[in-house]
Amino acid sequence: MMGHQQVEQAALFYEFSLERHVPANHFLRSIDRFVELGELRRELSAFYSTIGRPSIAPELMIRMLLVGYCFGIRSERRLCEEVHLNLAYRWFCRLGLDGDVPDHSTFSKNRHGRFRESDLLRRLFETILRRCINEGLVGGEGFAVDASLIRADANRQNGVEGEKGLPPEAASRAINEYLGVLDDAAFGAATEIVPKFISPADPAARWTGAHGGQAFFAYSTNYLIDVEHAIIVDVEPTTAIRQAEVLAAKRMIERTAKSFALHPSKLLGDSAYGSAEMLSWLVDEQGIEPHVTVFDKSARKDGTFSREDFNYDQTKDVYICPGGKTLTTTGTRVNDGDTLLYRASKADCSACALRARCCPSTPARKVPRSIHEHARDMARQIARSWQGRTSRRLRKKVEMLFAHLKRILKLDRLRLRGPNGAHDEFLLAATAQNLRKLAKLIPMPQPKPA
Template sequence: MFRRVFNTIVEQCISESLVKGEGFAIDASLIRADASQQRASDRPIDWGSQETQSLAVKEYLAALDEQSDLNRPQKSVSLTDPMSQWSGAKGPAEFYYSTNYLIDVENNIVIDVEASPSTLKLEVATTRTMINRVEENHGLLPERLMGDTAYGAAANLDYLVNEKDIEPHIPVWDKSKRNDGTLSVSDFKWDETTNEYRCPQDKPLRHRWRNYKPDESGITKSNTMAYRSRQSDCKDCPLKQRCCPNTATRKIARSIYEDSRTVARNIVDSPAYEKSCRERKKVEMCFAHMKRQLQFTRLRLRGMSSANDEFLLVACAHNLKKLASMRGPLEPVIG
């Protein structure tokens, strides 16, 4: 019901031409859960029989089977609202949920909102949920999406570039740069036609030097493929100490989504990105408005579905305020 109310308000904003649909920005903000630090445990918990479990606990146990990220050992699990996440990101550690906003940057209208546990991976996963839902509900697919580095994970960029044809105005999540004086991946040239890297000595780094069985993809769990140089090339190389001082050959792990990462890198180097960086801040302004003007800093209810309801209501209030302030005074009703 709350989702339908929210969608109706978004439709109203679209019909009043407050939504351009060209550029969307995405981000998440932490909201304190209604869970006390004292009612928490860092040991295996006996949740009791189904009859005695609260709705929040039942939701959590059901989600454990689906969301592997929730199975990670947490420092502390709330006994009253176990889906909330223990986090010290905002000062002293407390339990939080994340509200994820997708906004249209033209007039800061919240186009979609989704609750998630406060982990980076699950926050980023809401990108697909919200983009797909906005397309389905309102027929809107932006030309560009703005977000911070958290959204620059390779699989997320590939979803935007290849599945949705959306320009990712997002910095690439890249840990390949070395700061110890040795050669970084950027010092090697990628050759698409031969499917190999070329090192500064113009020697090849290949994924396969011999024939493998056809069913061996060579893709690692982290969705990368290893490219290696030849020992015979590196043995007497003058750059050996700067390239691979502790190993016989140089290895580069290339993401299977590297092409999408390259698209995002090229956008970051373009003049359009500067404008996107400024517009990205608008989603942070929406969160500031939510906390300062609407005074929404703590959830009243427990469990993920209740968090979703509260976040939807707050987004409704935000959009209604925008709608009222931008459309001007209404004609008085006579009679």
């Protein structure tokens, strides 16, 4: 017989506890152990007035933002609805059953005001990172660096030609931020090349076709991670070009050393960081082993000898060609002072039996050599060793974090516009990823038996 649901009169009193309702193994319980916001509140107090009506507690907004980024809730309007309905979210945000959830517009007002003025999100990221260091999850010996493109909140069909520039009547917060970073080497000053298209909605976003499909407007998120447990030790937004990504790597290494006294012995990276200047900076200025793929285009495709076919004698500072002749340099630097040219004599090349394979169209062969070639040679030597092979495998941990960022945290497209918006989203996402890593690697304490 089909049963019937009993319709009972509502009870006058209920006994309900959020603390007992949230399971002991819930993810939010795992990360709640590491969210300590007392110091952040003290730093933020200078940005609030001492009189007037009390504001919404900044701890509440920070905890709500952490919920949103940990669970991939991209909309702040939807986040407010979820926190209102979900009991576990209420417990984590310290709202209880009757606490009021702030309006979604509150986040925008604080983000454009106090949060950015105080650099609160950077402080939040560093607070969680410091906890990772204290828990022994950061070895500090080997770092890996990489960048990934994140689509901007800009319609590719509404772009205007870069040579024409923005219309004079255009004005918005994103445009003001774009004008403010024109001299920043990570954005406007990263290259003199005018982009093909500019988005009026977000001019700082770079038009790029790096993925091989349709071009789109994007920013780059740059990660510096410790390879032991893939903890993100720094994050930096830049425009989506290689020069800016290299600059971001330098900034992150220097900032990590200054803020946390972390000096890695080696840096892992792909060929984007394998320029001669970058490798020299790592070796000569930072004392870091470059476990980086060398960016080298010296190989020839016409069948003639490439630079690697010439042996360099460091003691005599000369090259020896395949025919046994010597190439010397006058010491004059070319290409903005970064390159020396080593030349063979015309007499040697004219009488050489290998001329057709060496310099068939020129009177004598010349070989360029960077003034930073010693650092490139060091990187090549490391790449051929077993340590280099291990490093190429370990640096994939950065790519795994980017995959997690886009597929799990849903940050494959930005919701905020402008460089500041990218800065806020990337910092919050990196903070959420470190919190998830803490929850995974540090087990919950076992309850004591009665």
